[in-house]
C-alpha cells in the first residue's frame with residue numbers, strides 16, 4: 001500500500017513528487033510512457049511567465065506568480081538552466097495600447113512587480129531587433145526562460161533520490177475506491193503492469209487528466225487538446241532577441257511569441273488549434289505559414305532560413321480556462337492537478353508545493369528527516385573555463401570525446417544521462433537530458449554512436465534501442481538478414 | 484594543458500584535408516598537423532563503399548575507402564602528424580596574428596594550439612528534415628541518407644524494409660541501390676525540383692537499373708505513424724513548388740530517407756569571423772582559396788559542395804600549396820605581412836549561382852587556375868564565355884548544364900598575360916544558337 005500514487009511524470013507530477021519527498025511516506029509515480037517529460041512538458045514555449053496575463057482571482061494567476069518567484073532559487077538548488085530575461089508584450093498599433101494598459105492593471109492586481117509600459121524608443125533600446133510595426137510594449141522584467149526538460153528531470157531525480165519510486169510504461173487504466181476492515185478508504189489502481197493500492201492519488205495526467213478525473217468523479221470535466229506548432233531556429237541566431245517577445249492579441253489575431261531559449265536557440269510559436277487526438281502532435285504546413293506571418297509583424301528580418309526543427313505541443317485546455325486543483329469533492333483522497341495548460345510550467349513548483357502540503361495534512365505525513373533538496377545538475381563542459389575544462393578531461397577523459405558535433409556534447413555527458421537515477425533509455429531521453437541530437441543536423445551524425453552507447457550501457461541489443469520508447473525502434477534488423 | 488605550435492594546422496582528415504597536407508608537405512612545409520574528429524582518417528569516404536571514385540585522379544575506378552587509402556598512404560609515407568578522435572571546438576586569431584585552435588580529445592585533454600596558417604577542411608553535413616519544414620509526426624524511421632549509409636555500410640544495420648526517398652541527391656540515389664541490395668524495397672524517389680540534384684550516372688545505375696521510379700516535381704506532404712513511420716504521402720508540386728491538391732499518393736513504408744542537400748559545416752569559420760557566402764554557405768575565398776582572414780584557407784566540401792572527390796583533391800592541393808607559400812612569407816612572425824592586394828571580383832551572369840574563387844589577383848595565378856561554378860537551373864545548348872575586361876577570351880560549349888553537376892573553366896597564365904592591367908573578370912552563360 002502506497003501513501004500516494006502520482007499519475008503522470010510531466011512537470012506537474014514530478015514537481016508534486018519532489019515536494020512530497022520532503023515528507024515521510026511511500027510514494028510512487030506512474031507514467032504511461034518510457035520516460036519523464038514526454039507529454040506536454042517537453043513541447044512548449046519554456047517561458048516562466050511574469051503573471052500579468054491570467055485573470056485576476058484565478059488559480060492560474062495565483063500559482064503563476066508563486067511559481068515565477070520560485071524558479072530562480074530552485075534552478076540553483078536543483079541544477080537546471082533558467083534565465084531571468086524579462087518579457088515584452090508588443091502593441092502592433094496605437095489601438096492596442098489600451099490593451100497593454102489593461103494587461104498591466106491586471107498584472108498589478110495579480111501582484112506582479114516592476115511592470116512598465118514602454119514607448120517605441122525605449123522598446124528599441126531594450127530589444128533592438130523589433131521591426132518597424134510595434135509602437136509600444138508592456139515590459140515585465142521578472143519573466144524568464146527555462147529548460148523544460150531540465151526542470152522536469154531535476155524534479156524527478158531529486159524526488160527519486162529522496163525515496164519516491166517511479167514506474168514507467170505503466171498506464172493507469174482504472175481506479176476504484178475501497179475500504180479496509182477498519183473502515184479506512186483506499187484506492188485500487190489498475191495499471192497495464194498489475195494492480196496497486198494507495199491511500200491517495202494525484203491526477204497529473206496532462207491532456208489525459210479528464211479521463212482520470214471522470215473515472216472517480218460525477219462532476220465531469222473535459223480536456224480539449226489545443227495544439228501549438230513551433231519553429232526552432234539554429235543557435236547561430238542566439239542573441240537575435242534578448243527578451244521573450246509576445247504580441248498583444250489584436251486585429252491580427254492572438255499573435256505569436258519569439259524568444260531566446262536557455263540554450264541559445266530562438267523559438268517561434270505557438271499556433272492554437274483544438275483537436276480530438278490526445279497524441280496529435282503532428283505539425284502542419286498551415287501552422288508554419290501562420291507562425292512566419294505573425295512573427296513577421298513584430299520583426300522585419302527574422303532569420304527564418306535558420307529553422308532546424310519544428311514540433312507541436314498540446315495544451316490541456318479545460319472550458320473554464322483555469323487549473324483544477326485539489327481534492328475532488330466527491331472522491332476523497334483523489335487530488336486533481338487537471339487543466340494544467342499555460343502557465344503550467346511556471347506554476348508547477350508552486351502547485352507541487354501546495355498539493356504536497358495538502359496531501360501531508362490529509363494523510364498525516366511527518367517531515368522526511370533525510371530529505372535533501374539539492375541535486376547536482378549535469379556537468380556542462382561548455383560552461384567551464386579552460387583550466388577547469390582541462391582538469392575535467394584529465395580526471396574524466398570521456399568528457400574529451402565529442403559525440404554530438406552540433407551541440408558539442410561529449411561521451412561523458414551522454415554516459416551521465418544514461419547512468420543517472422531515472423536515466424535515459426532512448427535517443428530522445430538522451431537528447432532531452434544533455435542535448436545530443438538537438439542541434440542543426442538533428443541527430444544525423446551522432447545517433448548511430450549514441451545507439452551503440454545506449455545498447456552497451458543498458459545491456460540490450462542495438463535493434464532494441466528506440467527513439468522514444470514503445471515501438472519506435474531505430475533500426476529494423478541487420479543488412480541482408482532476409483536476403 | 485600544453486600549448487603547441489605548428490606552422491600549418493589542417494582541420495579535417497577527409498579527402499580535402501589529406502590532399503592539402505600532402506601538397507603543403509611537397510611544397511616544403513614540414514610542420515603540419517591534421518586534426519580529425521573520427522577514429523580514422525578518410526572522412527565521409529569511409530562509408531562510401533560503392534565505386535566510381537578516382538577516375539580523374541588515378542584513371543581507375545576505386546571505392547571510397549580505396550580512394551581515401553591512396554591519400555592516407557601518402558600522408559603516412561611523409562610522416563605527417565595527425566590526431567584522431569580530436570574535435571576542434573573553436574578557432575580564432577591571436578594578437579600576433581597567429582591562428583589559435585582549441586580542441587579536445589581523450590588522450591591529450593584540452594589542446595590549445597597555435598599555427599601560422601590553417602586549412603579548413605571540415606566537409607559538410609546533410610540538410611535535415613527540420614530545415615525543410617515537412618509537417619507531420621516525428622516518429623523513428625526518418626533518416627538522412629548519409630546517416631542510413633553509415634548505419635548500413637559501417638555498422639551493418641538495416642534502417643528499414645520499405646523505403647521512400649525524398650530528394651535525388653547523390654547519396655540518396657546511392658542509398659536507393661544499397662538498400663535494395665541489402666534486402667529492402669525502395670518504393671519511390673520523389674524530387675521537389677523538375678530535375679534531379681544528382682549525377683546522371685547515379686540515376687541510371689541506382690534507380691533505373693533497379694526499376695525504382697523517380698518522380699520529379701513531387702514532395703512529401705505527410706508523414707504517418709507516431710512511434711515508427713507507417714506511411715508517407717507524396718504529392719506533385721506546381722511551378723511554385725507548392726503541393727497540388729488531389730495529386731496525393733500514399734505509400735505504406737517504415738522508412739523515409741532524406742537526400743535534400745548538403746550544407747558546408749562552417750560553424751568554426753563563422754566563429755573565426757570569416758566572411759561566408761549566402762549562396763554556398765562556405766567561406767568567400769580568393770584565387771589562393773584563402774578566406775577573408777589572411778592565412779586561413781579552405782578546400783573541399785566546407786568551401787562548396789562537390790559532386791566528385793577528384794575535384795576536392797585537386798582543389799585541396801592548391802590550398803595546401805598556397806598555405807605553404809603563406810607560411811614562407813611569414814618568416815619568423817606568426818603571420819605574413821599584409822600586402823597590397825589587387826583582388827578582382829569574378830562577376831557572373833546568365834544563370835550561374837556562384838563561383839569559387841570569388842575574387843582573383845591575376846599576379847597570384849600559377850600556370851592555370853580553375854574557376855568552378857554551378858548553375859541554378861537545367862539549361863541546354865549554351866556556351867560559357869569568359870571575358871577579361873569585357874573581351875571574350877574563352878568560350879566553352881555546353882550541350883546540357885544542370886545544378887547537380889559542377890562546371891569549371893580554366894584561366895591560364897597565358898591568357899592573362901595579354902591583359903596586364905586587368906580590372907574586370909566576368910563569366911557569362913549565353914545561348915548557343917549555332
Ligand SMILES: Cc1cc2nc3c(=O)[nH]c(=O)nc-3n(C[C@H](O)[C@H](O)[C@H](O)COP(=O)(O)OP(=O)(O)OC[C@H]3O[C@@H](n4cnc5c(N)ncnc54)[C@H](O)[C@@H]3O)c2cc1C
Pocket residue numbers: 007008009010011012013014030031032033037038039040041042043044045046047048049170171172173204205206207208209212226227228229270313314315316340341342343344345346347
Ligand atoms: C503550446 C504550449 C505552450 C506552452 N507554453 C508555456 C509556457 O511558455 N510557460 C508555461 O508556464 N507553460 C506553458 N505551457 C503549459 C505547460 O507546458 C503545461 O502546463 C505543463 O507542461 C503541463 O505539465 P503536466 O505535467 O501537467 O502535463 P504533461 O507534461 O502532459 O504530463 C502528463 C503525463 O501524464 C502521463 N499520463 C497520462 N495519462 C496517464 C495514465 N493513465 N497513466 C499513467 N500516466 C499517464 C502522460 O504520459 C504524461 O507524461 C504551454 C503548453 C503548450 C501546449
